[in-house]
Amino acid sequence: MKDRNFLDTVMEFEQQLESLQGQFHALKEFVALMMEEHQSLQQENFLLRQRLDEIHAAEEAAVKQSELNAKEVSRLDIGEGYDNLARLYQEGFHVCHVHFGSSRKGEDCLFCLSFLNKQNG
Numbered sequence: 001m002k003d004r005n006f007l008d009t010v011m012e013f014e015q016q017l018e019s020l021q022g023q024f025h026a027l028k029e030f031v032a033l034m035m036e037e038h039q040s041l042q043q044e045n046f047l048l049r050q051r052l053d054e055i056h057a058a059e060e061a062a063v064k065q066s067e068l069n070a071k072e073v074s075r076l077d078i079g080e081g082y083d084n085l086a087r088l089y090q091e092g093f094h095v096c097h098v099h100f101g102s103s104r105k106g107e108d109c110l111f112c113l114s115f116l117n118k119q120n121g
Protein backbone atom coordinates (compact mmCIF):
# COMPACT_ATOMS: atom_id res chain seq x y z
CA MET A 1 0.00 0.00 0.00
CA LYS A 2 2.75 2.37 0.97
CA ASP A 3 4.88 1.26 -2.01
CA ARG A 4 1.90 1.80 -4.31
CA ASN A 5 1.52 5.36 -3.02
CA PHE A 6 5.17 6.07 -3.45
CA LEU A 7 5.11 4.85 -7.08
CA ASP A 8 2.05 7.02 -7.75
CA THR A 9 3.84 10.00 -6.31
CA VAL A 10 6.92 9.40 -8.44
CA MET A 11 4.79 9.02 -11.59
CA GLU A 12 2.86 12.12 -10.74
CA PHE A 13 6.10 13.97 -10.26
CA GLU A 14 7.34 12.74 -13.63
CA GLN A 15 4.14 14.01 -15.29
CA GLN A 16 4.59 17.38 -13.65
CA LEU A 17 8.18 17.51 -14.90
CA GLU A 18 7.03 16.69 -18.43
CA SER A 19 4.35 19.34 -18.23
CA LEU A 20 6.89 21.87 -16.97
CA GLN A 21 9.27 20.90 -19.74
CA GLY A 22 6.49 21.50 -22.27
CA GLN A 23 5.74 24.91 -20.77
CA PHE A 24 9.43 25.77 -20.72
CA HIS A 25 9.72 24.81 -24.39
CA ALA A 26 6.74 27.03 -25.27
CA LEU A 27 8.28 29.86 -23.26
CA LYS A 28 11.58 29.47 -25.12
CA GLU A 29 9.76 29.65 -28.46
CA PHE A 30 7.90 32.75 -27.31
CA VAL A 31 11.15 34.46 -26.27
CA ALA A 32 12.76 33.57 -29.61
CA LEU A 33 9.76 35.03 -31.43
CA MET A 34 9.91 38.22 -29.33
CA MET A 35 13.63 38.60 -30.00
CA GLU A 36 13.05 38.22 -33.72
CA GLU A 37 10.26 40.81 -33.64
CA HIS A 38 12.40 43.15 -31.53
CA GLN A 39 15.22 42.91 -34.04
CA SER A 40 12.99 43.60 -37.04
CA LEU A 41 11.40 46.57 -35.21
CA GLN A 42 14.87 47.93 -34.42
CA GLN A 43 15.85 47.55 -38.05
CA GLU A 44 12.67 49.25 -39.21
CA ASN A 45 13.16 52.05 -36.68
CA PHE A 46 16.73 52.56 -37.90
CA LEU A 47 15.64 52.77 -41.53
CA LEU A 48 12.80 55.17 -40.70
CA ARG A 49 15.15 57.45 -38.75
CA GLN A 50 17.59 57.40 -41.66
CA ARG A 51 14.77 58.32 -44.04
CA LEU A 52 13.62 61.09 -41.68
CA ASP A 53 17.16 62.50 -41.52
CA GLU A 54 17.31 62.50 -45.31
CA ILE A 55 13.99 64.34 -45.50
CA HIS A 56 15.12 66.91 -42.92
CA ALA A 57 18.42 67.45 -44.74
CA ALA A 58 16.58 67.89 -48.05
CA GLU A 59 14.17 70.38 -46.44
CA GLU A 60 17.04 72.36 -44.92
CA ALA A 61 18.88 72.41 -48.24
CA ALA A 62 15.72 73.60 -50.00
CA VAL A 63 15.20 76.40 -47.45
CA LYS A 64 18.85 77.49 -47.73
CA GLN A 65 18.65 77.40 -51.52
CA SER A 66 15.49 79.51 -51.59
CA GLU A 67 17.11 81.99 -49.15
CA LEU A 68 20.14 82.17 -51.42
CA ASN A 69 17.91 82.66 -54.43
CA ALA A 70 15.98 85.44 -52.69
CA LYS A 71 19.25 87.19 -51.75
CA GLU A 72 20.56 86.83 -55.28
CA VAL A 73 17.35 88.25 -56.75
CA SER A 74 17.31 91.27 -54.40
CA ARG A 75 21.03 91.86 -55.02
CA LEU A 76 20.34 91.86 -58.78
CA ASP A 77 17.35 94.16 -58.28
CA ILE A 78 19.43 96.65 -56.33
CA GLY A 79 22.31 96.43 -58.79
CA GLU A 80 20.02 96.88 -61.75
CA GLY A 81 18.17 99.78 -60.11
CA TYR A 82 21.44 101.51 -59.35
CA ASP A 83 22.69 101.01 -62.91
CA ASN A 84 19.49 102.53 -64.31
CA LEU A 85 19.70 105.57 -62.01
CA ALA A 86 23.42 106.05 -62.71
CA ARG A 87 22.74 105.87 -66.46
CA LEU A 88 19.92 108.37 -66.12
CA TYR A 89 22.24 110.72 -64.24
CA GLN A 90 24.98 110.24 -66.90
CA GLU A 91 22.41 111.12 -69.56
CA GLY A 92 21.90 114.46 -67.83
CA PHE A 93 18.87 114.00 -65.57
CA HIS A 94 18.33 114.36 -61.84
CA VAL A 95 17.83 111.13 -59.93
CA CYS A 96 17.59 112.86 -56.52
CA HIS A 97 14.24 113.17 -54.74
CA VAL A 98 14.41 116.95 -55.03
CA HIS A 99 14.54 117.26 -58.83
CA PHE A 100 13.93 113.72 -59.99
CA GLY A 101 13.60 113.36 -63.76
CA SER A 102 14.33 116.97 -64.63
CA SER A 103 17.37 117.99 -66.70
CA ARG A 104 20.60 118.80 -64.81
CA LYS A 105 21.38 121.35 -67.53
CA GLY A 106 24.95 120.07 -67.60
CA GLU A 107 25.56 120.72 -63.91
CA ASP A 108 26.46 118.18 -61.24
CA CYS A 109 23.92 117.83 -58.42
CA LEU A 110 25.10 117.10 -54.88
CA PHE A 111 21.73 115.56 -53.98
CA CYS A 112 21.98 113.17 -56.93
CA LEU A 113 25.60 112.28 -56.19
CA SER A 114 24.99 111.59 -52.53
CA PHE A 115 21.88 109.59 -53.41
CA LEU A 116 23.84 107.49 -55.92
CA ASN A 117 26.66 107.06 -53.39
CA LYS A 118 24.17 105.76 -50.82
CA GLN A 119 22.61 103.38 -53.36
CA ASN A 120 25.99 102.08 -54.39
CA GLY A 121 27.07 101.39 -50.82
Ligand SMILES: [Zn+2]
Nearest residue numbers: 094096109112
Ligand atom coordinates in the same frame (compact mmCIF):
# COMPACT_ATOMS: atom_id res chain seq x y z
ZN1 LIG B 1 19.67 116.11 -58.39
